[in-house]
Amino acid sequence: MTFTSILVHAEPDAAASPRLACAVAVAERFDALLMGVGAELLQSTAVADPFGMLAMEWQGVMRQQLEDNLKAAEQTFRLHAGSLRTDWRTLYAPPTDALCGAARAADLIVAGGAPLTGADYWRQADTAELAIRAGRPVLVAPPTHRTFHGDRILVAWKDTREARRAVADAMPFLKRAEAVVVMEVCTKDQVEAAEFHTSEVVAHLKRHGVEASAKVEVEADDRACVELNIQAQAMAADLIVAGCYGHSRMREWVMGGVSRGLIQAPERFVLLSH
Incomplete structure (x- = not known):
């Protein structure tokens, strides 16, 4: 792959x-x-x-x-x-x-x-619209000059179709990575389910030859993007893999909170799939 x-x-x-x-x-x-x-x-x-x-x-x-x-x-x-x-x-x-x-x-x-x-719609591509419409994974480069490595990767897990698609699309990067962490941010009452989700994803990755570990962080939904970047910083990951959530409303692309944060204020490279 x-x-x-x-x-x-x-x-x-x-x-x-x-x-x-x-x-x-x-x-x-x-x-x-x-x-x-x-x-x-x-x-x-x-x-x-x-x-x-x-x-x-x-x-x-x-x-x-x-x-x-x-x-x-x-x-x-x-x-x-x-x-x-x-x-x-x-x-x-x-x-x-x-x-x-x-x-x-x-x-x-x-x-x-x-x-x-x-x-400018006539001269510039809309990254959010690309991620939703193109049918291909989109690797978002931060506006500051950084060298892409992809050696350490954080997978932002949410038990959805989009997150599953993102893991599959990111497999070429994941198979070459030195360290991979699958992380789910959830509320207190969701911890047990989140631990099960992330452990299953880790097992799936290991069957593909990807060494990975799981992490669950308890936080409010509106803190998810912040927590993902904190973990990425802690593990020196320059790539976050995430599902892209959103829908069209008369040519206005309404993005989910994490998707919006990762696109509009990327602190590192982000692979998005829809």
């Missing part, structure tokens, strides 16, 4: 650098194809111009800017990729839609964490 193709969205600005570096590190580790996507779409604008000349001129300027952005994104991608095997795609579409489509040919998507200031 391995990753053979890694998909990443490239942009011309510095905000894309952490996710590109992460994608390169994962592609190198698994000797995988690195797939880069440059995607952008012109936003339709309404200009009050009875003769249409100003609107045509403005559209021309914007289209040239779009082409320049996409060329610069490809240059940035190739600079990061170096000698890796690559596949580049230029797509004239909103980035989230473009990546969800391109994911049909990929095993893993690498995306950026933390919403960018003034996020």
Whole structure:
């Protein structure tokens, strides 16, 4: 079980650098194809111009800017990729839609964490929407420059379909890890069930050759994300594996508390599956 193709969205600005570096590190580790996507779409604008000349001129300027952005994104991608095997795609579409489509040919998507200031649907991919829609695991890179290792991994367990999917999707990382902890955060009345859940997951992982241990922490639900990061820090884990919980409400993606915290304020790398 391995990753053979890694998909990443490239942009011309510095905000894309952490996710590109992460994608390169994962592609190198698994000797995988690195797939880069440059995607952008012109936003339709309404200009009050009875003769249409100003609107045509403005559209021309914007289209040239779009082409320049996409060329610069490809240059940035190739600079990061170096000698890796690559596949580049230029797509004239909103980035989230473009990546969800391109994911049909990929095993893993690498995306950026933390919403960018003034996020632009026409130029920037929405990490939460990718995790829900793409049908592939999404590795979220924190906005600060970190080197991805994945040697020590924390599995954020919740007895749900999404968490089970996340463990299965993360297996290539888990099988290479030096230490894995399966942790469930629960209330006092759920401890016995949580201990049973985590012990079963540990047994499952060991059957796959993954050495793992279980941990249960008693805390309120709204403290779950904090406790996960505390444990990850304590064990020097740079990767958290978690199910992604959320649903669509008229194009607004409503995320569960832990999912939202891990995406919007990632302190380390996070693998999300839905």
